[in-house]
Amino acid sequence: MRRTAAALVCAATMVLLLTSGSAGAATPIHTRPGVEEFDVSIEGLCEFDVTVHVRQRLNITFFLDGDGNVVGGKVTGPIVAVATNLDTGTTIRQVIPGPAFLDADGALIRATGPWAFLFTVEGDVINAWGHITFDEQGLVVGVRGRTQSYCGALS
Numbered sequence: 001m002r003r004t005a006a007a008l009v010c011a012a013t014m015v016l017l018l019t020s021g022s023a024g025a026a027t028p029i030h031t032r033p034g035v036e037e038f039d040v041s042i043e044g045l046c047e048f049d050v051t052v053h054v055r056q057r058l059n060i061t062f063f064l065d066g067d068g069n070v071v072g073g074k075v076t077g078p079i080v081a082v083a084t085n086l087d088t089g090t091t092i093r094q095v096i097p098g099p100a101f102l103d104a105d106g107a108l109i110r111a112t113g114p115w116a117f118l119f120t121v122e123g124d125v126i127n128a129w130g131h132i133t134f135d136e137q138g139l140v141v142g143v144r145g146r147t148q149s150y151c152g153a154l155s
Contacts, residue, residue: 026064033058045125046151048087052117055080062102073102081116085154092153094127108134117150125150 035057042050056079063072076098084091094116101110111132118126120140130145 026068029062031060048085051084051086053082070104072104075100083154090154108138127153
């Protein structure tokens, strides 16, 4: 009798665990746009012009609440950026795997790992490694880690 009662309790627990949702959240939306490649010309930012070749393969996930409203998101890479100083030919290759975290409107709010070509609220352009926070305009307001001048890295 005890064995039967224990088996019923275990079975009921398993049914509850397998059928319960995660706080009423809907299934996340996953987007994988495939490989994208493009070039960006940057003039007037540094004392020299820069060309950046970007190759990215993003994985984008939007998280939804129980009503299907977007409540946040996450983007992972990799993004590979090869930046070239057009005066000297100096080239740096930067791999940006992410992740980046988005708010309900899709705006960047936080990122971790190595990142490149970020604008700060002070008007500087940096590369950063660590935990990075952004304001509502997408400007860096904090880095817990290491930073480097973007133009200085290409000098």
